[in-house]
Amino acid sequence: MINLSRRKLIVTGLAATAGASGLAVAARLAQKYGLVPPDHGGIYGLGESLTYGSQRLLTRHSLAREFPRSRISPRPFPNALDPLTEEFKRLQAGGFAGWRLSIDGMVHQPASMSIADLKSYPSRSHITELACEEGWSYIAEWIGVPLSYVLQHVGVRPQARYVVYVSMEPNTWDSIDMADALHPQTLLCYGINGSELPVPHGGPLRMRLPRQCGYKNIKFITRLTVTDSLKGFGKGVGSAASEAGYAWYAGI
Amino acid sequence: MATLGSAQLPAEASVGSRVSPAQVTKLAPRHSGLVRVTHWITALSFFALLLTGIEILISHPRFYWGETGTVLTKPLFQLPIPASRRSVPTGYGYVLPDQNGWSRALHFEAAWIAVLTGLLYVIFGLVTRHFRKDLVPSKADLSWRALLTSFAKPLRLERPSAAEASSYNGLQRLTYLIVIFVLFPLVIWSGLAMSLAFASAFPWSVTLLGGRQSARTIHFFVSLALVLFLFVHVAMVCLAGFWSRTGAMITGRVGPRKEHT
Numbered sequence: 001m002i003n004l005s006r007r008k009l010i011v012t013g014l015a016a017t018a019g020a021s022g023l024a025v026a027a028r029l030a031q032k033y034g035l036v037p038p039d040h041g042g043i044y045g046l047g048e049s050l051t052y053g054s055q056r057l058l059t060r061h062s063l064a065r066e067f068p069r070s071r072i073s074p075r076p077f078p079n080a081l082d083p084l085t086e087e088f089k090r091l092q093a094g095g096f097a098g099w100r101l102s103i104d105g106m107v108h109q110p111a112s113m114s115i116a117d118l119k120s121y122p123s124r125s126h127i128t129e130l131a132c133e134e135g136w137s138y139i140a141e142w143i144g145v146p147l148s149y150v151l152q153h154v155g156v157r158p159q160a161r162y163v164v165y166v167s168m169e170p171n172t173w174d175s176i177d178m179a180d181a182l183h184p185q186t187l188l189c190y191g192i193n194g195s196e197l198p199v200p201h202g203g204p205l206r207m208r209l210p211r212q213c214g215y216k217n218i219k220f221i222t223r224l225t226v227t228d229s230l231k232g233f234g235k236g237v238g239s240a241a242s243e244a245g246y247a248w249y250a251g252i
Numbered sequence: 253m254a255t256l257g258s259a260q261l262p263a264e265a266s267v268g269s270r271v272s273p274a275q276v277t278k279l280a281p282r283h284s285g286l287v288r289v290t291h292w293i294t295a296l297s298f299f300a301l302l303l304t305g306i307e308i309l310i311s312h313p314r315f316y317w318g319e320t321g322t323v324l325t326k327p328l329f330q331l332p333i334p335a336s337r338r339s340v341p342t343g344y345g346y347v348l349p350d351q352n353g354w355s356r357a358l359h360f361e362a363a364w365i366a367v368l369t370g371l372l373y374v375i376f377g378l379v380t381r382h383f384r385k386d387l388v389p390s391k392a393d394l395s396w397r398a399l400l401t402s403f404a405k406p407l408r409l410e411r412p413s414a415a416e417a418s419s420y421n422g423l424q425r426l427t428y429l430i431v432i433f434v435l436f437p438l439v440i441w442s443g444l445a446m447s448l449a450f451a452s453a454f455p456w457s458v459t460l461l462g463g464r465q466s467a468r469t470i471h472f473f474v475s476l477a478l479v480l481f482l483f484v485h486v487a488m489v490c491l492a493g494f495w496s497r498t499g500a501m502i503t504g505r506v507g508p509r510k511e512h513t
Contacts, residue, residue, distance in 0.1 A: 047361025062453040077322035135312035136322040245353030251449030
């Protein structure tokens with residue numbers, strides 16, 4: 001009896017040690033390969049990390065489903081907007097000629113671009129679904145310049161890990177990892193269904209990420225910051241949305 | 253009395269001296285340890301999934317069929333409840349508070365726990381032949397007569413016999429198999445199909461279900477079926493003896509049940 005329980009004790013102890021060190025190794029590897037989201041703390045951190053980590057492994061290069069032109073939704077639904085700021089209205093009155101997108105952080109040549117500059121770059125369009133976390137969705141043709149092109153243009157430093165994007169709307173900013181920033185379908189979007197992007201849809205410039213929910217597709221983009229850490233931005237959890245309790249990674 | 257469960261011993265056990273505790277503990281438990289642990293983890297996760305699922309649902313209580321659907325398109329149906337978003341026309345004069353942030357986080361976390369627990373259970377069930385021994389019905393179990401009897405008895409509020417405490421009847425076996433191998437896989441599939449990133453890697457997961465909005469509608473109806481199962485399951489546990497059956501799922505053993513007089 002004594003032998004048996006001692007053996008049991010040793011086996012249990014070894015299993016627990018192996019399990020704990022296995023977890024520690026897994027956590028370190030996940031950190032090294034960029035599989036841990038910035039909002040990994042707290043009681044929901046386990047779920048957020050499992051979702052982000054597994055989807056990064058499975059979907060790093062996969063393309064969002066694209067649809068034939070015939071399936072474009074007749075009436076794309078622009079979600080409710082907060083009241084526009086005075087500064088926005090002033091720029092709107094000038095046909096957004098004065099709109100600037102500034103790019104700074106870990107880039108070789110910080111830059112400031114107008115909408116006309118962005119339109120002079122090679123454009124790409126895709127017919128993809130915009131899906132809101134609430135449950136509704138529609139299909140539209142989204143036109144813009146790939147974010148990867150703009151990043152290449154300014155030259156991203158090799159240690160870059162995230163791109164932070166800021167809206168003209170107060171307290172509205174978000175960030176994505178380099179997998180999404182360099183993804184071919186990620187657009188700085190200025191057109192929809194063959195015409196200019198209307199203000200309710202985020203015109204003159206919206207981030208368009210077809211592999212993440214609507215709330216990551218922020219409207220009225222004015223600034224991009226390339227960084228190796230999100231610690232210095234807000235509370236360090238990666239976006240205004242995650243500070244308000246919404247997951248930083250919205251691929252689900 | 254070949255399939256002796258401890259439940260058949262109440263009379264003897266109550267005498268005490270005739271059956272020593274050692275003899276009782278030698279009998280195989282009604283539910284194995286792994287079944288008990290996975291049962292309660294699944295129960296807890298299911299409760300979290302249900303609560304947060306309802307919470308997410310009220311932000312858009314409209315359902316569609318096909319790929320797309322917004323407040324600007326005609327729904328397949330709309331639940332007659334208030335919504336947590338101003339943009340949804342509900343007919344109610346008020347908007348419920350937005351709880352989607354933590355609801356989504358807990359929904360996906362509980363889903364991870366439920367799926368991993370389910371995987372462990374299914375592997376265990378195959379390796380130990382739990383499914384074959386305890387859940388796959390025999391030919392005799394599947395006769396219409398046997399199924400009808402199993403269906404009618406609880407409707408007449410007839411409590412199961414002591415012999416039924418150690419094994420499932422055909423109707424129970426069929427129900428559990430459908431829940432484990434049809435409803436759970438369907439609810440997981442339709443849930444994953446709603447993930448934009450998952451769908452980008454596995455587009456067939458959405459197209460086979462008829463589109464994103466179809467997947468959402470299927471997710472809703474399969475969840476309803478699981479809730480229906482939960483109600484019947486708990487009702488049957490109450491009918492059979494709530495404390496004895498719940499105790500069996502906690503300790504593994506069917507205790508002597510108190511008979512109503």
